[in-house]
Amino acid sequence: MSWLDRDRTIAPPGFNRWLIPPAALAVHLCIGQAYATSVYKTALVAHFDASLVQIGVIFSIAIVMLGLSAAVLGTWVDTNGPRKAMFVAALFWSGGFLVGSLGIFTDQLWLVYVGYGFIGGIGLGIGYISPVSTLIKWFPDRPGLATGMAIMGFGGGALIASPVSTALLRFYDPNSGAANWVANGDSVGKLFLTLAVIYFAYMMFGALTIKVPAAGWVPAGFDPSKVRAHALVTSNHVSAKNAIRTRQFWLVWIVLFCNVTAGIGILEQAAPMIQDFFRQNDGNSLVSATVAGGFVGLLSLANMGGRFIWSATSDKTGRKNIYMVYLGVGTVMYLLLALFGPSTTALYVVLAFVIISFYGGGFATAPAYLRDLFGTFQVGAIHGRLLTAWSAAGIAGPLIVNSFLDAQGAPGELTAAAYQPALLTMVGLLVVGFVANLFVRPVHSSYHEPERPLVGATVGEARA
Amino acid sequence: MRALQLIVGWALVGIPLAFGIYQTLTRVAALFG
Numbered sequence: 001m002s003w004l005d006r007d008r009t010i011a012p013p014g015f016n017r018w019l020i021p022p023a024a025l026a027v028h029l030c031i032g033q034a035y036a037t038s039v040y041k042t043a044l045v046a047h048f049d050a051s052l053v054q055i056g057v058i059f060s061i062a063i064v065m066l067g068l069s070a071a072v073l074g075t076w077v078d079t080n081g082p083r084k085a086m087f088v089a090a091l092f093w094s095g096g097f098l099v100g101s102l103g104i105f106t107d108q109l110w111l112v113y114v115g116y117g118f119i120g121g122i123g124l125g126i127g128y129i130s131p132v133s134t135l136i137k138w139f140p141d142r143p144g145l146a147t148g149m150a151i152m153g154f155g156g157g158a159l160i161a162s163p164v165s166t167a168l169l170r171f172y173d174p175n176s177g178a179a180n181w182v183a184n185g186d187s188v189g190k191l192f193l194t195l196a197v198i199y200f201a202y203m204m205f206g207a208l209t210i211k212v213p214a215a216g217w218v219p220a221g222f223d224p225s226k227v228r229a230h231a232l233v234t235s236n237h238v239s240a241k242n243a244i245r246t247r248q249f250w251l252v253w254i255v256l257f258c259n260v261t262a263g264i265g266i267l268e269q270a271a272p273m274i275q276d277f278f279r280q281n282d283g284n285s286l287v288s289a290t291v292a293g294g295f296v297g298l299l300s301l302a303n304m305g306g307r308f309i310w311s312a313t314s315d316k317t318g319r320k321n322i323y324m325v326y327l328g329v330g331t332v333m334y335l336l337l338a339l340f341g342p343s344t345t346a347l348y349v350v351l352a353f354v355i356i357s358f359y360g361g362g363f364a365t366a367p368a369y370l371r372d373l374f375g376t377f378q379v380g381a382i383h384g385r386l387l388t389a390w391s392a393a394g395i396a397g398p399l400i401v402n403s404f405l406d407a408q409g410a411p412g413e414l415t416a417a418a419y420q421p422a423l424l425t426m427v428g429l430l431v432v433g434f435v436a437n438l439f440v441r442p443v444h445s446s447y448h449e450p451e452r453p454l455v456g457a458t459v460g461e462a463r464a
Numbered sequence: 465m466r467a468l469q470l471i472v473g474w475a476l477v478g479i480p481l482a483f484g485i486y487q488t489l490t491r492v493a494a495l496f497g
Binding site: 014016018019022023025026029153156158159160161162163202205209290291293294295297298300301349 | 491
């Protein structure tokens with residue numbers, strides 16, 4: 001298995017660095033399937049005769065494992081290089097589907113928890129961080145653009161997985177033409193098997209294509225001194241172990257946590273929320289279920305587009321400034337949504353679109369922010385530790401929104417006013433994030449690695 | 465050869481992504497239709 005070693009992935013002279021983004025995208029497009037689980041959620045509820053909550057646990061385990069495995073295995077990923085990490089991620093992600101399918105075929109829900117949730121979740125975590133530090137090293141001149149392209153794939157993966165999964169379920173289930181059709185368990189099991197094969201092949205394309213830059217490599221025309229001219233962009237390096245001891249790491253953790261919590265609050269409730277906002281006195285909503293479905297699709301596009309556009313923009317504006325926009329303008333947008341959202345659907349849609357684009361942007365800009373503050377040495381490992389903020393937000397966001405809504409009334413009877421307390425809480429959270437971001441300063445030199453060749457970093461990386 | 469690699473690499477991710485975006489946009493059309 002030496003072909004997986006970091007040394008075997010060093011790019012030859014003349015290698016085109018623009019081959020790296022599709023390699024990274026291949027992995028992120030696959031693991032982005034995690035956001036498309038709603039396609040077979042109802043089918044699993046019927047197959048296992050379980051509650052929505054019991055089936056929802058599958059996704060929750062996967063997201064918690066994403067954060068944990070990224071945090072725990074981040075240093076391993078940085079040390080062993082992207083190819084080995086992508087290969088292992090492919091094994092776990094596909095293995096998760098295989099074990100999950102076994103659970104479906106044998107009517108054992110716990111096996112689906114272990115398979116898709118636990119094993120697949122580890123694949124999610126390793127896969128998510130595997131290309132990040134490599135991209136930053138290939139694009140020292142445009143780290144925001146590079147990581148934005150890859151992390152955009154995580155948002156885009158669901159856009160592909162959703163229609164493909166629906167088509168496969170229809171293909172595998174002979175009763176798919178029936179009215180009010182819900183896919184049977186057998187067809188979901190076969191879907192899992194098919195996805196395991198497709199995703200393994202795609203992720204292996206990424207693993208075989210990815211390369212790390214050779215020692216001393218810098219892009220043509222790139223002047224590292226220009227990067228150093230910005231106060232918040234360091235030319236030094238901080239290890240992952242030291243990074244979590246700095247105030248800067250925890251400030252960025254708070255920033256990401258607040259941004260993600262606020263975004264998840266809307267995303268998780270997107271379809272019923274737009275219907276509730278425009279519910280009339282007779283109890284009917286001006287927004288039909290079909291239109292609400294279209295709105296969810298629009299938010300998916302905002303999530304994906306924001307990851308690329310805002311992260312790429314951060315290369316020009318600086319990372320701290322773009323987070324000021326995400327959190328500052330986001331605060332105003334949330335406030336407008338809470339106070340004036342019910343006035344017109346157009347205003348509501350525009351506000352939600354921008355808010356979710358900031359949510360995506362916050363994810364995609366984080367690796368470049370970490371690179372600016374801590375250097376490239378163990379940026380993947382530091383990013384992995386930062387993703388625990390995502391896991392925490394994944395619990396906090398829905399909890400905040402659902403707790404407020406439960407206190408306001410039953411689903412299907414709620415109105416815009418019922419959402420105000422939750423939205424105003426999100427406004428408060430965004431203000432906390434904005435203030436945390438204000439306090440981000442360069443990392444003190446006592447945390448810097450000594451001036452010597454760094455394990456896992458090339459001369460070119462050090463110059464970046 | 466390198467150009468071909470680049471084209472194939474981007475096509476492998478670009479085509480599925482374009483398909484996903486197209487499928488989503490057709491759903492989004494319900495918002496405006």
